[in-house]
Amino acid sequence: MEKSIIELLESKIQGKVSSTREFREFYSVDASSYKIIPKIIVIPKNESDIINAVKIAKKRKISITVRGAGTGLVGSALNSGIILDMKNFSSIRLDKNYARVESGVIKGNLDKKLEASKKFFPPNPSIGSFCSVGGMLGNNSSGSRSLKYGSVIDNVKEITFIDGNAKKIILPKNKTIAKQIKKIITNIELERFPKVSKNSSGYRLDKIKTEKDVHKTIIGSEGTLGIILSAKLEIKNKPKKQILIIIEYESVIKAAKNCLEINKTNPSAIEFVDKTTFDQIKYKFNKKSKCLLFVEYDEKINLNEKKIRKITTGNIVKKLQTQEEIAKWWKYRDSSLHYSLKSIKKENRIPHIIEDAAVPLEKFPKLFLILNKINKKYKTKSIVYGHAGNGNVHVRLISKRSGNQIIKKIAIEYFEEILNLGGTITAEHGDGLARSEFIKKQYGSKNYKIFKKIKEYFDPDNILNPGKIITSKSTVIRNLEKF
Numbered sequence: 508m509e510k511s512i513i514e515l516l517e518s519k520i521q522g523k524v525s526s527t528r529e530f531r532e533f534y535s536v537d538a539s540s541y542k543i544i545p546k547i548i549v550i551p552k553n554e555s556d557i558i559n560a561v562k563i564a565k566k567r568k569i570s571i572t573v574r575g576a577g578t579g580l581v582g583s584a585l586n587s588g589i590i591l592d593m594k595n596f597s598s599i600r601l602d603k604n605y606a607r608v609e610s611g612v613i614k615g616n617l618d619k620k621l622e623a624s625k626k627f628f629p630p631n632p633s634i635g636s637f638c639s640v641g642g643m644l645g646n647n648s649s650g651s652r653s654l655k656y657g658s659v660i661d662n663v664k665e666i667t668f669i670d671g672n673a674k675k676i677i678l679p680k681n682k683t684i685a686k687q688i689k690k691i692i693t694n695i696e697l698e699r700f701p702k703v704s705k706n707s708s709g710y711r712l713d714k715i716k717t718e719k720d721v722h723k724t725i726i727g728s729e730g731t732l733g734i735i736l737s738a739k740l741e742i743k744n745k746p747k748k749q750i751l752i753i754i755e756y757e758s759v760i761k762a763a764k765n766c767l768e769i770n771k772t773n774p775s776a777i778e779f780v781d782k783t784t785f786d787q788i789k790y791k792f793n794k795k796s797k798c799l800l801f802v803e804y805d806e807k808i809n810l811n812e813k814k815i816r817k818i819t820t821g822n823i824v825k826k827l828q829t830q831e832e833i834a835k836w837w838k839y840r841d842s843s844l845h846y847s848l849k850s851i852k853k854e855n856r857i858p859h860i861i862e863d864a865a866v867p868l869e870k871f872p873k874l875f876l877i878l879n880k881i882n883k884k885y886k887t888k889s890i891v892y893g894h895a896g897n898g899n900v901h902v903r904l905i906s907k908r909s910g911n912q913i914i915k916k917i918a919i920e921y922f923e924e925i926l927n928l929g930g931t932i933t934a935e936h937g938d939g940l941a942r943s944e945f946i947k948k949q950y951g952s953k954n955y956k957i958f959k960k961i962k963e964y965f966d967p968d969n970i971l972n973p974g975k976i977i978t979s980k981s982t983v984i985r986n987l988e989k990f
Contacts, residue, residue, distance in 0.1 A: 512567050513547060519559040522552035522595065534574065534590045540858030541582035541940050541986045545590045552595055554675070557734055561673040564589055564970045572972045573730040575639030576613060580859060581939030582986070583646060583729045583975060591734060593641050605664065606742050610641025610735045626742045629656030633841035641735050646937030647707040647727030651840070654896035655775040658705055658935065659726055660714055662741045666722040668733035671966030676733065678722035685718040691960050699951045703865045705897045705934040709946045709976060710958050724961060729937050730972040732965040746805035751833045752815060753825035755796040761820055762798050763872040766895045768818045769802055770868060772811050776803040777896030784843045784892055792824065800895060801840050843892035847903040857887065857904040858987055860914055860941045861921045865899035866930035874900060877924045885917055899934040911984040918983050922948070940982040943975050
């Protein structure tokens, strides 16, 4: 009699294999509003375990979905087959300008190790202390300082992963595969890729200029092309000095317009928070203020301070220069998600589907007008914060509960408007269950066919995290926990 998948996995895996109800329930959720109960959990001990797990998944035609720390906001790490928890892959090796990091490493642990060497890895999600490097690679994470230093995709030199054929691949080292990727993407329509400074939607094939860039195919692919074992990350020297300037505005549109001028002064960050966040800060702001901008510089401090004083249309309320003060105020900004959830009654929370769009910076004020229109039409309210310098905002909607259909209508309408402005449906959190069905609309049929070819090349049996990025199904409201 043929062995069950569990028996087969247990006979080939040195790590942990479990199908108990308790385990399956734990891995059925992440930080999103979705829930999918998997069949089996595998916590691999080593590389061989991953190769064997993929071979078995391929043979038995069952999905295999890689998971980091479970902090994802769009259900990227949820699926009904095998869940592969990478927590045992936690080694860090530092070089002068690089760090070789396994995918299960928690970003907070990497930061501590780099801090001791006066180095840093630029992408800094607000959940950075808790997310895994594998997850950051999977959804092309960014954070506040991506304005100056770029997203994950701009800070990685090499990726080692296992593809859907259970083959270990190192890119861009493997020249045969590099040539093949370049061949597949020959006719890509670059003009269909949004002209934004951050984008985590679809496969970022626009970033592949030469064969040295082919590893970027894997960054942002959400475990659909391969299971990342490790990566060679570019690290930088910590800036010797920083200044953080807090500016209050009586109009959100005024603040959004001002970002364009401020951005010309080369800040390391321009962050936006609305009244919900700044009401939590122990400081007496002007009663008429509607929002704040956090503007940070890490070079030419005095010159840039003079520049911003000339061009700001708001009121500068704080100039912070000590590391302690800067860290304290950044904590307020990084707690925006927590503050937004705290301020919304549980029964009025709408699952966060439209929470990560970005538009070209010159169109940024229009994004707020779109939100106003949606709030009026659907009788919702919105809490907004995010990476203003990248034209990227995170939106939390508040509404009396009225069923899932309203979520889908809002998503369709919002994304349509974002695409009309030349934006992206997701700047840093990925597509997952929330947005994969809208990718074809963003990139067009020709590019979508090329995305499919890339998927078929690395995962011919469609076992790696199926239903994400390439999908024919609508998943935006399917598998949502009750709303």
